[in-house]
Amino acid sequence: MINKNELQHLQKALNILEEGFADLPEFTPEFEEDAVATVLSEVATRMQDNYPYYHPLYAGQMLKPPHPVARMAYALSLWINPNNHALDGGRASSAMEKECIVEIGRMFGWHKPLGHLTGGGTMANLEALWVAGKMQPGKRVIASEQAHYTHSRITDVLGIPFTAVPVDEYGRMDTGALESLLREGDVGTVVVTMGNTGLGSVDPLPEVLKLRQEYDFRIHADAAYGGYFGLAGNLDAVTTESYADLTNVDSIVIDPHKHGLQPYGCGCVLFKDAAVGSLYKHGSPYTYFSSAELHLGEISLECSRPGASAVALWATQRLLPLEENGEFAAALGRSIAAARLFHDKLSASEHFVPLMPPELDIVVYAVKAGDTHAASIKARELFTNAAEKGLHLALMELPTSLAANWLHDIEATTETVSCLRSVLMKPEHEDWCDRIVTLLEECVN
Numbered sequence: 001m002i003n004k005n006e007l008q009h010l011q012k013a014l015n016i017l018e019e020g021f022a023d024l025p026e027f028t029p030e031f032e033e034d035a036v037a038t039v040l041s042e043v044a045t046r047m048q049d050n051y052p053y054y055h056p057l058y059a060g061q062m063l064k065p066p067h068p069v070a071r072m073a074y075a076l077s078l079w080i081n082p083n084n085h086a087l088d089g090g091r092a093s094s095a096m097e098k099e100c101i102v103e104i105g106r107m108f109g110w111h112k113p114l115g116h117l118t119g120g121g122t123m124a125n126l127e128a129l130w131v132a133g134k135m136q137p138g139k140r141v142i143a144s145e146q147a148h149y150t151h152s153r154i155t156d157v158l159g160i161p162f163t164a165v166p167v168d169e170y171g172r173m174d175t176g177a178l179e180s181l182l183r184e185g186d187v188g189t190v191v192v193t194m195g196n197t198g199l200g201s202v203d204p205l206p207e208v209l210k211l212r213q214e215y216d217f218r219i220h221a222d223a224a225y226g227g228y229f230g231l232a233g234n235l236d237a238v239t240t241e242s243y244a245d246l247t248n249v250d251s252i253v254i255d256p257h258k259h260g261l262q263p264y265g266c267g268c269v270l271f272k273d274a275a276v277g278s279l280y281k282h283g284s285p286y287t288y289f290s291s292a293e294l295h296l297g298e299i300s301l302e303c304s305r306p307g308a309s310a311v312a313l314w315a316t317q318r319l320l321p322l323e324e325n326g327e328f329a330a331a332l333g334r335s336i337a338a339a340r341l342f343h344d345k346l347s348a349s350e351h352f353v354p355l356m357p358p359e360l361d362i363v364v365y366a367v368k369a370g371d372t373h374a375a376s377i378k379a380r381e382l383f384t385n386a387a388e389k390g391l392h393l394a395l396m397e398l399p400t401s402l403a404a405n406w407l408h409d410i411e412a413t414t415e416t417v418s419c420l421r422s423v424l425m426k427p428e429h430e431d432w433c434d435r436i437v438t439l440l441e442e443c444v445n
C-alpha cells in the first residue's frame with residue numbers, strides 16, 4: 001500500500017515555507033482545479049502501468065524507492081522550483097548541495113573535494129572522463145569488460161580512445177591483462193568499477209594502485225552503484241580493502257539515485273584535487289552576478305539542474321547521516337545479507353545454479369539444464385512466468401566463458417547464456433528471501 005501520511009507532513013512544511021514570503025503583497029497563483037483534478041486522475045491511472053518497484057517482490061533491476069523524506073523534501077522544494085546552476089536560481093538549495101558534497105567527500109576521507117550533483121551517473125562519469133582526458137591528453141581510457149557501457153560511449157563522445165580489459169571469474173578487472181595494456185605506454189586513465197551493474201563485482205583497487213606506482217595513470221572510480229557500500233560493516237575482506245582504498249583515487253562517481261534513497265535525477269561527481277575546477281572556467285554574460293560566492297554552474301558542465309535534488313538529498317543525509325554503524329549503513333548491510341541468503345538458498349536448490357557469491361547485493365543465477373542453449377530458454381520462460389505470479393526479476397546475457405566458471409554441469413554450446421538477475425536493493429528483501437525462492441521453485445515447475 002502507498003503510505004499517504006506523507007501528505008500531512010508536506011502540508012505542514014508548506015505552511016512553514018510560506019511564512020518566509022509573508023511580507024509580500026497578497027498574490028496567490030490560481031489554477032483551474034476541476035480541470036487539473038481530471039488530468040491528475042488520468043495520470044494516476046496511466047501510472048498504474050508500472051512494475052511495483054517499492055515492493056520486495058520486485059527483485060529485478062536497480063530500482064529502489066526514494067525515502068519518504070526525500071520524496072517530501074523534493075516535492076516541497078517544487079513550490080520554489082530552484083535551479084542550482086547559479087545562485088540567482090537557488091541560494092538555499094545551492095548551499096544544501098555544497099553541504100551534501102562535503103559529507104559525501106568525508107565518506108571517502110576527502111576533506112576538500114571539488115564536486116557537485118548531476119542528472120545521473122552517466123553525466124557524472126562524462127565529467128570525470130572529460131577532466132581525465134584534459135589531464136592526460138591523447139591517452140587511452142581503460143575499463144573492464146563488465147564496466148557500464150557508458151564508458152565506451154562517453155569516451156566516443158569525448159574523442160578519447162577506449163579499451164575494455166577482461167575480467168576474472170568473479171567479474172572483477174583482470175589486473176594481469178591490465179598490466180599488459182599499461183606496458184603499451186599510452187594509458188592515461190583506468191576506470192575501476194566499485195560494484196559493476198551486471199554482477200555487483202568490485203574491481204581490485206589495491207592491485208590497481210600498486211600498478212600506479214610503476215605506470216603513470218589517473219584512476220577514476222565508477223562507484224555509481226556501489227559507492228555507499230563502504231559504510232556497510234559486513235563486506236568480505238577483499239571487498240573491504242578495495243573500499244578502503246577509494247580515498248586514493250583521483251575522481252569518484254556515486255549515484256544518490258541508486259543506493260542513496262533519492263528520486264531519479266541525482267548523480268554526483270567528486271574530484272580529490274579541487275584544482276581541476278580551473279578546467280571548467282568559462283564566461284557567461286547572463287549569470288553569476290548575484291554573488292561573488294561560487295555558483296555551482298561554474299564547476300559543472302550541465303547548466304540548469306534541479307535544486308530539488310539537492311534539497312531531497314540534504315534532507316535524507318540529515319535524517320540518515322552517512323556514517324558507519326548508522327541506520328543508513330545498517331540498511332545497506334541488510335541488502336548484502338539478503339543477497340548472501342538468496343545465493344545460499346539457490347545453491348541448495350535442485351533447479352538453479354547461482355554464479356559467483358555476491359560481493360554486494362546482486363545475485364545472478366542460471367536455470368539448470370543440459371546445455372547453455374536450453375538454460376537460456378528456461379531463464380527467459382521463468383522471467384515471464386514469475387512476472388505473472390507477481391515476482392519481478394531481471395535477465396542478463398553473459399559471455400559463456402565467464403558464466404562457465406560457475407555452471408559446471410551445463411554444457412557450453414552457445415557464445416552467451418541468459419541468466420536471471422536479482423538486485424536485492426531493499427533491506428526488506430532479507431525477510432522476503434524465502435518467499436521469493438518458493439515462488440521461483442513454483443515457477444520453474
Ligand SMILES: Cc1ncc(COP(=O)(O)O)c(C=O)c1O
Pocket residue numbers: 062119120121122123125148150193195196197222223224225255267
Ligand atoms: C556502475 C554504473 N555506472 C554508471 C551507470 C549509469 O548511471 P545512470 O543510469 O544514472 O546514468 C550505472 C547505471 O546503472 C551503473 O551501474
